[in-house]
Amino acid sequence: SSGINAEWPLRPGSQVIKDRNLLVFIDMAYQGFASGDLEHDAYAVRKFTQDGHRILLAQSFAKNMGMYGQRAGVFSVVGETADQAAALESQLKIIVRPMYSSPALHASRIVSTVLTDEALYAQWLGDVKGMADRIISMREALKAGLVSEGSTLDWEHLTNQIGMFCFTGMSPEQVERLTSEFSVYLTKDGRISIAGVSSRNVDYLANAMHQVTK
Numbered sequence: 001s002s003g004i005n006a007e008w009p010l011r012p013g014s015q016v017i018k019d020r021n022l023l024v025f026i027d028m029a030y031q032g033f034a035s036g037d038l039e040h041d042a043y044a045v046r047k048f049t050q051d052g053h054r055i056l057l058a059q060s061f062a063k064n065m066g067m068y069g070q071r072a073g074v075f076s077v078v079g080e081t082a083d084q085a086a087a088l089e090s091q092l093k094i095i096v097r098p099m100y101s102s103p104a105l106h107a108s109r110i111v112s113t114v115l116t117d118e119a120l121y122a123q124w125l126g127d128v129k130g131m132a133d134r135i136i137s138m139r140e141a142l143k144a145g146l147v148s149e150g151s152t153l154d155w156e157h158l159t160n161q162i163g164m165f166c167f168t169g170m171s172p173e174q175v176e177r178l179t180s181e182f183s184v185y186l187t188k189d190g191r192i193s194i195a196g197v198s199s200r201n202v203d204y205l206a207n208a209m210h211q212v213t214k
Contacts, residue, residue, distance in 0.1 A: 014051045024048050024055040033064040034162040036132035038125065054078045061111050063164065064128055070107030135164060138197040145206025153213060164195045174212045182208035 017024060026045060032038040048055050060073040075092070079085040114120045136159075143158045158166060170178070170190035178184045184205060186192040197205060 014048060014053070018051065018053065024053045026055055026057045028057060029060045029063060030163050031059065031064060032125070032128040033132050033164075036129040036136070038128070049078055054080065061107070065111055065114065065124070067107045067111070070104070072107035072111050135194050138194055138202060139166065141199070141202045142194075142197060142206055142209075145203055146210055149206055149210035151210045151214065164193060165191055166194050167191050168209070170209070170213060177212040178208055182211070184208050 026048070028041075028045065031041045034041045045055065045057060055078050057076040057078075058073065059076070060071075061067045062071060062073070065072070077085075077088045077092070079088050114124050139159045139161075143155045146153070146155050146158075157169060161167065168186075168190040172188045172190075175186060175188050175190055178186065182204075
């Protein structure tokens with residue numbers, strides 16, 4: 001899950017989608033964790049609903065609340081009327097019934113408690129911003145490190161993307177060298193976990209990436 005600024009492509013894109021009568025499905029896995037600001041990260045949802053789209057929205061708390069293994073989330077559908085909302089809910093229940101019937105309550109109760117307790121909610125907002133800021137700073141440090149190493153390539157995409165992961169642009173051959181020569185592990189398409197980058201290893205990573213891309 002890598003991304004870019006949520007705002008710029010949506011302004012003209014929303015009208016194109018409406019003109020073509022397309023259904024909008026939004027996968028929001030990073031709210032708050034992308035930029036550090038929940039309001040900013042909700043732009044796409046609000047933009048499309050304000051423009052009159054009847055969106056489908058999947059939200060996950062796996063990343064922004066550390067609920068990996070629990071898979072807590074919510075699925076929302078925007079309908080036009082109360083009757084339509086009731087019909088949609090009925091159809092969704094038919095779909096989920098054979099999938100999991102009654103999901104575990106543990107994670108959802110934790111999420112509900114955090115979101116409804118004023119003190120815990122404020123603490124969570126601070127924690128989310130702290131996590132997001134750290135990842136953003138690691139993106140900046142990695143790009144600066146590559147420049148410092150003498151790389152002449154354009155690494156702007158490292159800081160233009162958002163979230164825990166980043167497509168580096170490295171080829172499968174470069175990825176193979178990175179793993180075999182420098183013990184840096186990532187997927188063969190060049191997707192790397194920024195969450196695994198720290199102040200202790202960012203310089204090493206920058207040097208390794210420069211060695212295999214120069």
